[in-house]
Every structure is written in structure tokens, then in C-alpha cells.
Amino acid sequence: MGSKGVKAFSMIVTFCIMFVFWVLLSAWVSYHETPGHFNLLHVCEGIIAALIVTVISHELLIPEKGEKVLVKSLRLIPYLGWELWQIVLANFDVAYRILHPKMPIDPRIIEFETTLRSDFALTTLANSITLTPGTITILVEPEKGKFLVHALAKKPADALLVDKTMQKKVAHVYMEE
Amino acid sequence: MIETFLVIGIIIVFTMLLCLYRAALGPGVYNRIAATSIIGTKAVVLLIAIGYIFERPMFVDIALLYAMLNFVGTLLMAKYLVRGEVCTA
Amino acid sequence: MHSIDLIATVLMAFGAFFMFTGALGLLRLPDFYTRLHATGKCDTLGEVLLIVGCMVYQGWSFLTIKLFFLMLFIFIANPVATHAIMKAAYVTGVKPWKKGEERR
Numbered sequence: 001m002g003s004k005g006v007k008a009f010s011m012i013v014t015f016c017i018m019f020v021f022w023v024l025l026s027a028w029v030s031y032h033e034t035p036g037h038f039n040l041l042h043v044c045e046g047i048i049a050a051l052i053v054t055v056i057s058h059e060l061l062i063p064e065k066g067e068k069v070l071v072k073s074l075r076l077i078p079y080l081g082w083e084l085w086q087i088v089l090a091n092f093d094v095a096y097r098i099l100h101p102k103m104p105i106d107p108r109i110i111e112f113e114t115t116l117r118s119d120f121a122l123t124t125l126a127n128s129i130t131l132t133p134g135t136i137t138i139l140v141e142p143e144k145g146k147f148l149v150h151a152l153a154k155k156p157a158d159a160l161l162v163d164k165t166m167q168k169k170v171a172h173v174y175m176e177e
Numbered sequence: 178m179i180e181t182f183l184v185i186g187i188i189i190v191f192t193m194l195l196c197l198y199r200a201a202l203g204p205g206v207y208n209r210i211a212a213t214s215i216i217g218t219k220a221v222v223l224l225i226a227i228g229y230i231f232e233r234p235m236f237v238d239i240a241l242l243y244a245m246l247n248f249v250g251t252l253l254m255a256k257y258l259v260r261g262e263v264c265t266a
Numbered sequence: 267m268h269s270i271d272l273i274a275t276v277l278m279a280f281g282a283f284f285m286f287t288g289a290l291g292l293l294r295l296p297d298f299y300t301r302l303h304a305t306g307k308c309d310t311l312g313e314v315l316l317i318v319g320c321m322v323y324q325g326w327s328f329l330t331i332k333l334f335f336l337m338l339f340i341f342i343a344n345p346v347a348t349h350a351i352m353k354a355a356y357v358t359g360v361k362p363w364k365k366g367e368e369r370r
Contacts, residue, residue, distance in 0.1 A: 025328065091284065091311050098291040098304060106365050107300055130345035133307045136299075137349050138356050150352070150362070152303050178323070181275050185316075188282045192289040199292045199301075204370060207298055207355050214347060215292070215305045218340070219285065222313055225320060225333075237332050244336065248343045255350040259357055 007058075014058045018050040075173045082169070087131055090156070094133040097153070106153050109138070112160065114145045114167050121174040128166055135160060179230060186226040193219050210254050217247035274323035281316030284308050297363030297370055298355060306348035313340055 023046060097105060116122055122145070126137045129149060134156025139148040151157035160166065193216055200212035221244045228236030257263050291304025317337045321330050363370065 025332065087311060091308060094303070094308060095284065095287045098287055098294065098308075103294065105295075105300060107297070107363060109362060126349065127342070127345050130349055131307065131310070133303070136303060136306065136352055138352055150299050150303075152300065178271060181278065185278055185282055188286065192286050195289040196292055205298075205360075207351065207360065208301070211298075211302060211305060211351060212292065214351070215288070215309060218309060218313065218344065221336075221340070222285075222316055225317070229320070234329055237329060237336065241332070241336050241339070244339055244343070248347055251347040252350050255347075255354040258354045 010061065011054055011058045014061055015050055015054040017061070018053050019046060022046040022050055072174055079169055079173050083128055083131070087133075090133045094152070104153070107150065108157060109148065109150050110157055110161060111146065111148050114147065114171075116145055116167075116171060116174065117142075118174065121170060124173075125167065125170045128170070129160070132156075132166075182226050182229045186223060186230065189219055189223050189226065193223075206258070210251070214247065214251045217250075218244070221247070270322065270325075274319045277319030277322060278316050281312045281314075281319060284312030284315065288312060296368075298360060299352065299362050302348055302352055306344065310340065310344040313337075 026042075026046065097103065114125070116125060119142075122140060122142060126140055126147070129135050129137050129147070134152045136150050137147060138150055140146075149157075149160065151160070196212050196216050196219070200209050200216070203209050203212065221240045224236050224240040224243065228234065228240075253263060285308070288305050288308035291308065292301055295301045295304055314337055317333055317340075321333050321337075324330050324333070
């Protein structure tokens with residue numbers, strides 16, 4: 001197909017999606033007090049706004065390189081569900097540690113390596129580590145996959161170092177075992 | 178139902194006052210940056226609650242815009258503290 | 267409808283409780299790194315729960331889609347800002363706190 005064909009295709013698809021969203025959220029009749037405007041001025045503003053967004057970032061929806069994007073996107077949704085449940089459960093643990101009169105915390109800095117190499121996988125893992133309570137990412141090295149993490153107590157630090165559940169799940173989603 | 182939003186708004190304003198103590202006192206510059214960022218994210222939720230109290234649905238757009246401004250401001254402060262300049266010109 | 271109002275009120279009450287705990291953690295914890303733990307996590311989850319409560323209260327309309335996009339943006343942007351500030355502090359040389367030292 002050639003790289004120019006893929007680039008034009010991705011720009012057209014992104015422009016159409018952005019324009020449809022703009023019409024739905026700004027110009028449609030949605031409330032009784034504010035009727036919709038469909039004259040030339042507002043439609044021109046919508047076209048200019050959609051054009052600016054398309055020129056800057058048309059590579060995000062249909063990427064140029066990278067294989068099997070659809071399978072990876074479909075595997076992401078059950079992972080998000082599991083992660084939301086873990087976040088809610090473990091936030092109660094941090095709230096308990098803050099509200100206790102003696103404050104049982106024991107902070108430390110740990111370091112470990114993973115087998116993930118691509119941009120998306122490293123970003124997903126770093127965001128998941130920062131969101132589940134007990135750990136925050138400090139440094140990421142993209143060449144060797146090394147993470148430097150600050151942990152709040154012994155129990156969340158062990159869940160990352162010894163069990164390695166989160167790394168296995170992210171590697172399963174992005175197929176980089 | 179409007180009384181529920183009024184109570185929630187008062188609780189959020191009270192927590193903002195608690196954060197202001199750390200913004201004024203915290204030793205060094207990093208504590209102050211963190212406290213300001215937190216007050217910014219609480220202001221986003223306060224805007225939504227006020228939109229429900231006054232029954233004007235336009236406040237959600239302003240909240241979306243302020244969330245983006247707060248995020249960019251925090252990243253800019255972090256970049257300035259590491260390098261000493263924002264853009265290499 | 268009375269039951270939807272009740273579910274929305276319960277969700278919003280949990281959201282406000284988590285935000286209050288985050289602000290309390292800012293005051294009580296002894297060091298900069300631990301304070302970022304309290305605010306960057308409890309605060310984000312409290313906001314997400316509050317916005318989900320508002321979405322449940324509203325029903326199916328265009329305002330729900332705008333609130334959903336706001337929730338998605340906050341969910342992704344807050345951890346990135348927390349990580350950026352923590353990396354700036356670590357590279358510049360702020361020392362972490364071990365158990366048994368005094369407050370800073």
C-alpha cells in the first residue's frame with residue numbers, strides 16, 4: 001500500500017471522527033434553553049478545529065508501524081477491569097494507614113528489571129504502578145527495561161518484587177513475553 | 178437533591194483550606210508545587226458541583242479546560258526545576 | 267426516581283471521603299515522597315468516584331459523555347504529573363526518609 005497511502009487514509013479517518021464529535025458536542029440541539037446553531041460560521045469553526053487536531057496527531061488512531069494492533073486493543077479491556085478493582089481495594093489500605101493513630105509506614109526504594117521493550121507497554125506498566133497504592137515509579141530506562149520504584153511499606157513492595165503479577169499481565173496483553 | 182451538592186461543595190472547600198496550610202509552610206519548593214497542583218485538581222470538581230447547584234450545564238466545559246491547564250502547568254514547573262530553562266532558543 | 271438518587275449520593279459520599287483522606291495525608295506524613303503517595307492516589311480515586319456519581323445521577327444525555335471524557339482525562343493525567351514531580355525531586359537530590367528519623 002505504501003506509506004503515503006496509509007498516511008492519507010489515517011488523516012481522513014481522524015478528521016471524520018473529530019468532526020462528528022465536534023458536531024455532536026457543540027452544535028446539536030441538546031437542551032431546551034440552548035438551541036443548536038447550524039449556520040456557516042459555526043460549521044467553519046468546527047472544520048478548522050478538526051483540521052488542527054488532525055495535522056498534529058493523526059498517528060495515534062491508525063499507527064504506521066506495529067503489528068496486530070486490534071488484538072492488543074481487545075486484550076486491554078479485561079486488564080483495565082481487573083486493574084480498577086485492584087485500585088479500589090488497595091486505596092482502602094492506604095486510607096487505613098493514614099488514619100491510624102500510629103501511622104505504620106516503612107518507606108524504601110526498590111529496583112527491578114522487566115522484559116518489556118515497546119513504548120506503549122512501558123507506559124501502561126508505569127501508570128499501573130503509580131495508580132495502585134503503595135508504589136510510585138521514579139525512573140524508567142527504555143533500553144534495558146529497568147524500573148526504579150518508591151514503596152510505602154513491605155507488603156506492596158513484595159507484591160511487585162516477589163509475585164510479579166502485574167508484569168505478567170501486561171506482558172500477556174502486549175504479547176512480549 | 179440540591180442540598181447534597183451544597184454539602185459536597187462545602188466539604189471540598191474545607192479540604193482546600195487544609196491543603197493551603199502545606200502550601201504556605203512546606204519546607205522547600207517541591208512541597209509547595211505539589212500542594213498547588215492538588216488545589217487545582219480539587220477546583221475542577223468544585224466547578225462541576227457549582228454547575229449542579231446553579232443549574233447551568235455549561236460549567237462542565239470550563240472544568241475540562243481548567244484540568245488541561247493545570248496539568249500543563251505542573252509539567253512545566255517540573256521541567257524548569259530539572260534543566261534551568263523551559264525551551265532551548 | 268428515589269433509588270438512583272440514593273446510589274449517586276453514596277458514590278459521591280465515598281468520593282468526598284477519599285479526597286478528605288488525601289488532604290489529611292498531606293498534613294500528617296513526615297516526608298515529601300510519602301506526601302506524594304497520599305495525594306497522587308487517594309485524590310485521583312476520589313475524583314473519579316465523584317464524577318461517576320454525577321454520571322449516574324444525570325442519566326443518558328450529552329452531559330454524561332462530556333463527564334466521561336473528563337473522567338478519562340483525569341484518570342490518565344494525574345499519575346503522569348505525580349511521576350514528573352517525583353522524578354524532578356529525585357534527580358535534583360532530595361533525600362528519602364527512613365523509619366526512625368525526625369520529620370521534615
